Amino acid sequence: xxxxxxxxxxxxxxxxxxxxxxxxxxxxxxxxxxxxxxxxxxxxxxxxxxxxxxxxxxxxxxxxxxxxxxxxxxxxxxxxxxxxxxxxxxxxxxxxxxxxxxxxxxxxxxxxxxxxxxxxxxxxxxxxxxxxxxxxxxxxxxxxxxxxxxxxxxxxxxxxxxxxxxxxxxxxxxxxxxxxxxxxxxxxxxxxxxxxxxxxxxxxxxxxxxxxxxxxxxxxxxxxxxxxxxxxxxxxxxxxxxxxxxxxxxxxxxxxxxxxxxxxxxxxxxxxxxxxxxxxxxxxxxxxxxxxxxxxxxxxxxx
Numbered sequence: 194x195x196x197x198x199x200x201x202x203x204x205x206x207x208x209x210x211x212x213x214x215x216x217x218x219x220x221x222x223x224x225x226x227x228x229x230x231x232x233x234x235x236x237x238x239x240x241x242x243x244x245x246x247x248x249x250x251x252x253x254x255x256x257x258x259x260x261x262x263x264x265x266x267x268x269x270x271x272x273x274x275x276x277x278x279x280x281x282x283x284x285x286x287x288x289x290x291x292x293x294x295x296x297x298x299x300x301x302x303x304x305x306x307x308x309x310x311x312x313x314x315x316x317x318x319x320x321x322x323x324x325x326x327x328x329x330x331x332x333x334x335x336x337x338x339x340x341x342x343x344x345x346x347x348x349x350x351x352x353x354x355x356x357x358x359x360x361x362x363x364x365x366x367x368x369x370x371x372x373x374x375x376x377x378x379x380x381x382x383x384x385x386x387x388x389x390x391x392x393x394x395x396x397x398x399x400x401x402x403x404x405x406x407x408x409x410x411x412x413x414x415x416x417x418x419x420x421x422x423x424x425x426x427x428x429x430x431x432x433x434x435x436x437x438x439x440x441x442x443x444x445x446x447x448x449x450x451x452x453x454x455x456x457x458x459x460x461x462x463x464x465x466x467x468x469x470x471x472x473x474x475x476x477x478x479x480x481x482x483x484x485x486x487x488x489x490x491x492x493x494x495x496x
Contacts, residue, residue: 210276218273219432226269230262236480240264243483246401247467247474263475267429271317271478278319279354283327290317290324292425294439298330298382301421307331307377309422311411313388313466315477316427316435319352325382326356333358333376334384335369335410362391370414377420384425385411388466389483396456397485398463404485405463412458415445424462426469428476440465 210218230237241261245252248260281289301308312318326332336352336359352359358376360369373383387408395406415422423441430436443461446454470477482488 210273211280215277218277219270222269222273223266226265227262230265237261237265239482239487240480242487243479244474244477246403246484247470247477260475264477267316267476268478268480270429274317275319278323281323286320286323286327289433290320290435290437291430292321292324292437292439295325295328295330297421297423297439298325302380305380306418306420307379307381307383309377309411309415309420310382310384310439311387311422311424311462311466312384313426313470313477314386314479315470315473316429316437318384318386318427319355320435321425321427321437322352322357322384323355325384331358331376331379331381332356332384333360333373333381335360335362335373370410370417373414374418377414377418383414383420385414387411387462388479389481396459398456398460400463400484401467405483406485407459407463409455409459411462412455415443415458416451416454419445422458422462424465424469426466426472428469428473438469440469 213221241257244260244264245257248257252260278286298308312321322332322334334352334357358381360372362369377383385408387410390406390408392408394409396409396412397404398407400407411422414420421442422445423439424443425437425439427435427437443458443465446457
């Protein structure tokens with residue numbers, strides 16, 4: 194019953210938000226963000242702790258209050274824009290986003306390969322993906338399987354409707370890494386959201402001066418396929434526009450133990466994420482526990 198209610202809620206939001214005038218929808222989502230900020234629930238408190246690591250101890254509490262408010266508004270804007278994205282026309286999408294450095298896609302396709310784009314949870318990455326496909330580049334990405342299934346299928350269909358090929362991280366007909374390797378060989382752009390480890394296989398990295406874990410997928414894919422690995426940190430650029438800049442490629446070591454090479458590439462990815470997030474911290478949507486010091490200590494680690 195709970196899953197059915199959630200699925201119905203998402204489906205209704207997709208319909209209703211698209212039917213509203215943009216100004217009305219935006220105002221409603223901002224109001225919801227401000228209300229959540231005032232309530233200061235667990236997710237908002239975690240967001241504050243995460244952002245404190247980004248901006249450092251010298252930022253005052255009042256400045257932190259403003260940053261958290263802006264970050265919640267940015268997160269609400271992501272959802273508002275995403276619900277409305279299917280109603281945007283081709284020119285709307287091109288006008289609402291700009292990716293500096295995208296010409297490397299053509300360069301590498303001419304050389305016979307696609308590109309891996311590692312991205313954090315910042316700005317509106319769905320809008321960025323829609324911009325890439327609207328520009329005519331084939332794009333394949335992997336997504337986490339969400340619960341309930343109806344919501345997962347809604348998100349898959351939403352992204353497919355934007356021109357993306359969607360590969361489930363688990364439960365697909367073939368392993369995701371196999372499909373992504375094939376698509377890279379065919380010249381596809383392969384974006385991977387990679388600032389939060391959702392498995393137990395992540396590699397430890399330094400991130401804003403503390404230890405966390407990030408997924409090994411982008412590094413392993415680059416090492417195994419020899420496709421170039423770039424990073425993009427998406428941010429908002431005005432009330433109705435997003436922006437990103439292609440950075441890299443990250444150097445891929447060819448000698449040494451595989452584990453050491455994966456660790457080096459993942460650390461370089463984390464450093465690139467940190468540099469981009471620091472430019473616009475309010476657009477980094479990380480409301481979950483990320484750093485190891487915030488995670489619960491398992492009994493085995495205390496023995």
